[in-house]
Amino acid sequence: MKKALSFIRWKFVVPVGLFIAALVVFFVVFLDPLLTKGLEMAGAKVNGAKVNVTSLRTKIFSGQIRIGRLQVADKAQPMKNTVDVGPLTFQLVLPELLKKRVIIPEAAVEGLKFNTDRATSGALPVKKKESEEKKKDEGPSAVSKLTEKYGGQFKLKFDGMKTDVKSKIDFNPKETQVFIQGEALKQKSATLPNAWQEKMQSLNVDARLKQVDADIKTIRATPTSGVDALKAVPASLKKLKEVKEELGRLQSDVKKTKTDLGSDIQSLRSDLKNLENAKKKDLDDILSRLNLDFFSPKKLVDGLIGGTILAKVQTALHYVQMARTYMPSKKESESLPPRPRIKGVDIAFPTMAAPPAFWLKLASLSGSFQDATASGRITDLNTDPSRVGKPTRMDFSGNKGSNAFTGNIIFDHVTDVKKDGLSLEAKGFQVKDLGGGSGLAAALTGGTGQADFALSAIGEDQIGGNLKAVMTGVKVDAAALLKEVGLETPGTTGLSAQDKIKVDLMANIAKAIEKMPSVTIEAKLSGTWSNPDLSFSSNLDNEFSRVIKETVGGVVDSQKKEVEAKLNQLMKEKSGDVEKQIAALQSKLTDQFSGPEKNIQDKIKEAAGVNLSSGDNSPIPGVKLPSLDKLFKR
Amino acid sequence: MLLLIKFLANIFSLLNSEVSPKQIAAGIAYGVLLGLVPASLFATFLLLLSFIINFNLAAVGLAAAIFKLVSYELDPLANRIGYHLLTQVPSLTHVWTKLYNMPLVPYSRFNNTLVMGSFVLGLLALIPSFFLAVLGVKLYRTHFRDKVLKFKVVQVVKASSFYKYYASYKDIRGQ
Known part of the structure; x- marks a missing residue:
């Protein structure tokens, strides 16, 4: 007689139970490394460069997370960290975590530092297909548009000078x-x-x-x-x-x-x-x-300081843009999500009283910048500002003697129109710590400065900003400046005529800047997200004009005379023939x-x-x- | 390779065994559902459930493997179904809202258009695939079993030491 089949396979219940228990134990035991990896991956995706988390510890039952150190790499300069902070302590609301919501009523962020060096590169491996798809999804980016418009302009173009000067003077x-x-x-x-x-x-x-x-x-x-x-x-x-x-x-x-x-x-x-x-x-x-860009003082100024300013403005815009992506306006929150893509889209169904999926209510900040201790706070950082009803704010300040800085950032996405503002002010900072960069910034070795930077973005159409930096007692490393035009500290012998010009020019520029009582640089950002404009001015123009005349005037004059003589001869022949005919x-x-x-x-x-x-x-x-x-x- | 042979041997022995067609068909239908739902906590739950409910595991495995491959082709359709159910049917919104605000449920990713659409597709396929599978097993057993048993390949496999070892192991286990 056939045995009746049971609906439940009883002998599997215990093994499945044990398997689930083992799975839970695995996640509990390995929660910290798993969370570390998860945070690093999610952070890197948002930041566009590596995010490193070290010494993460969780206390499950008290809902606390402590991170020893968090490094956020700079996308533009992978050997630098935009932010280097730690230790960080977060207090989470456990019942909300069960509902897949991260609510942090209080957090302490200590040891906040900016622009620190990294031991390894923070660049992410390029996934071409993914990045192209992401770019398409993101639409026009002010950061990429600025690169497209000014990336080539803000570079010193001395490459090719060596061969071009001589070969092209032999005209037909x-x-x-x-x-x-x-x-x-x-x-x-x-x-x-x-x-x-x-x-x-x-x-x-x-x-x-x-x-x-x-x-x-x-x-x-x-x-x-x-x-x-x-x-x-x-x-x-x-x-x-x-x-x-x-x-x-x-x-x-x-x-x-x-x-x-x-x-x-x-x-x-x-x-x-x-x-x-x-x-x-x-x-x-x-x-x-002749491809002698340094004929124009304006182009020389563009090449020497443009790249650094562009990078700073782009970094600021990158974070504003990031806030705009992850913190939708009221209108965006209420609108239907976009049509699903390959991996589908998550649709949120919060109740009226439900908090957003992520909400950092208050974080106390403390840290240092160039030996100046600083403190501040972040309030209401969240993924649904219209639900929270308050804009996200970040305020910090610090000082030590004449070295002082303050910063205020506001992301107001509570209503239909996004309003973002950022202002930073620094006094008495060391210009050599401005941070790597290219052109002149890479060669600064001394001097102090003060800078004001303000950026605002209203809605989707308007962006504006100003940067003013005044530096005094500036010291410049001519060899580092020379590296920027592709010459590695050459000796004085065995140089081609063109390399000699480069060496002389850079040395004279370094001297001229050091003699200036103060160097002033002003930049202005305007336009829209899809078409931003960046312009700047500086008191370096006049100095560079003089330096160019001193350094390359002789060379250019001799070349000019050579060409003019050839042309005069040609003209004499031609006009002689015509005069005879007349x-x-x-x-x-x-x-x-x-x-x-x-x-x-x-x-x-x-x-x-x-x-x-x-x-x-x-x-x-x-x-x-x-x-x-x-x-x-x- | 060994796993594949084992899998094929299992299917073969299952079709030729005295296991009821309905039990095999139930396993296949559940396997279709399991294969269609994308990897998630919810899919893990469904997988563990298949061990506890008395489905034929070989049938579940076979159907899940086949429909896992099919699911990639069905993703666009599943996405559309999920999107429609989650955003375009106001009468369901309160159900989703209730689920979304319950503990642990959001981790199932039910609110993802692909997960929801695939699950619904799997549910829709459950009953038709059950009856089709019953029909198929019955047809095989009445019309094709004897012919298939005479295939040289089958005889070679059955004569292999691995198959004998596997059959005796199964007997001992009582499956």
Whole structure:
């Protein structure tokens, strides 16, 4: 007989129970390392660089977590920590933890330090696919947009100078404007004689003079006595008038054509003068190919301080943007979540009174910055500000003698419009501790400074900010500065001419900065999240201008003279050819017109000498004929 | 490899045993559900439950393995179902709210669109897969069992020392 099957497999109940118990024991025993790993992974995902947690201890039944040290690596400078803090103590609300909510009524954050060195790199391994997907999801990022806009601009571009300087100065004369325009002038002047010939032919001077000559002969043959004279003389007089008019027209046509041809020559002469402008343009073009960015003090300032300012502004924007991502506005909280992706999305169903999934109500801060002890507090850091109804605030301050700093950060995402503000003020800090960076910041070895930094972001469209730093008694390491242009502390011998320029320039810059009573740098951030603008000014411009003139003026002058001499020679050749052609044209013009002009004049004289009188000056007794002399202007 | 042979031997012996088709079908149906639900605390709970409830474990394992592979193709559909149930059905909101605010339940990730959608898909597949499996086992036993037993491959496997060892071990265990 078949045994009836039991619904429950009783013999498995105990093993499953034991398995669950073992699982619980495993999690209890290994909770600390598991939590450490979890915090590090979640932190790294949010921060974009490594987050290291050491000595994490939990007290399950009292709901307390203590972390020995927490290091948050700087994404832009992986060998630095943005924040290095510890010990940290968090008191959690256990019943809320069972509901998957982390509520921390009180926390103590001690030993807060900024910008500390790391033993290992904080860079994360690049997961291309994931990062691309994340970028797509995040939409336009002000941080990446700033890199896109200014990343290339705020770098010293001395690379390539070595090869470019010499190779590009050997220009091809046939590609210069002097050559091209000179050749065009030659061609133009060569085509003028033919054009002139055509114009002269169109005047038809010979044929017209021939007709005039025939007409004069006919007039001369006019009978001046007898009955025939009565009709013939008036007709001849009319004809003579027409001859006079024709000769006037011919004279005028010849004169006009001569003027036109003369203006062709004038135009050639004017074009010849323009060759001088072409030479200047050639000179500018050729010198612009030398890739000597330091010609411009502005570009030099951009390259030396731009990168550091950009990095600082980007760090601030990164954290504001992070707060905006993880702390939604009221409108965002109430809106439907986005359509699910591969791993799905979590939908929250809090009750009206339920707290947010994460809420750090109060954390006391204490730490130090450049030997100045500091204290402060964070309040209401949470994942649902509209539910909490209060903005997140972080305030801290510290001082020791003249070294003092204060900072206030507010993330107000309680209403529909997010309002974020950040202000930092530091006085008497050591400029060498500004922190790595690139350009000038990497070479600062001494001096004190004061700085104010303010950043604000309202809604999705407006961001604005100001940074002002004044540094006095600045000391600069020229060798470190030289490294920034790719030269590792070279000796004075065996340097190429171009490397010599770099060495001299950087040494002179270092000296010039050290001589300045104070260095002032101001930066301004404006625009929107999707299109931020960064501009800055500095009193370094004038100093750098002077340094450039002193250092590279000689080199540039000699190169300029070399190029100019070559261009002058080229221009001399071209303009010489054209001038010869102009002289020939002028001569041709004189020759071409001297003959017709004389012939016309002769005919005018001849026509003026025509006398239709019979001796008493009248074919009819008692009638006086007018003098023909007065018809012509001689 | 050994595990695979063991698994196949188990399936083979299960289909050819006197275990009732309904018991096998119940295991397959539960395996479908288990295979569809993504790895989570909830899936672990379902797995442990399968040991306690008297499903045929070989059938559960077989179906779970197959449907774990199928689930990747069904994820987009599951996501849509989950999203709809969690956000577009107001009458269910109070149920989700109640569950969300209960201790431990949120750790099941029921509020994740993929977990919810996959679970619902699994539940929907439970009854059809049960009846289909009953039909399949009956068909196999009446029409194909004798033919399959005559396959050379089957005979070779059955004659292998491992199979004999495994069969005797099973007899001793009484499974």
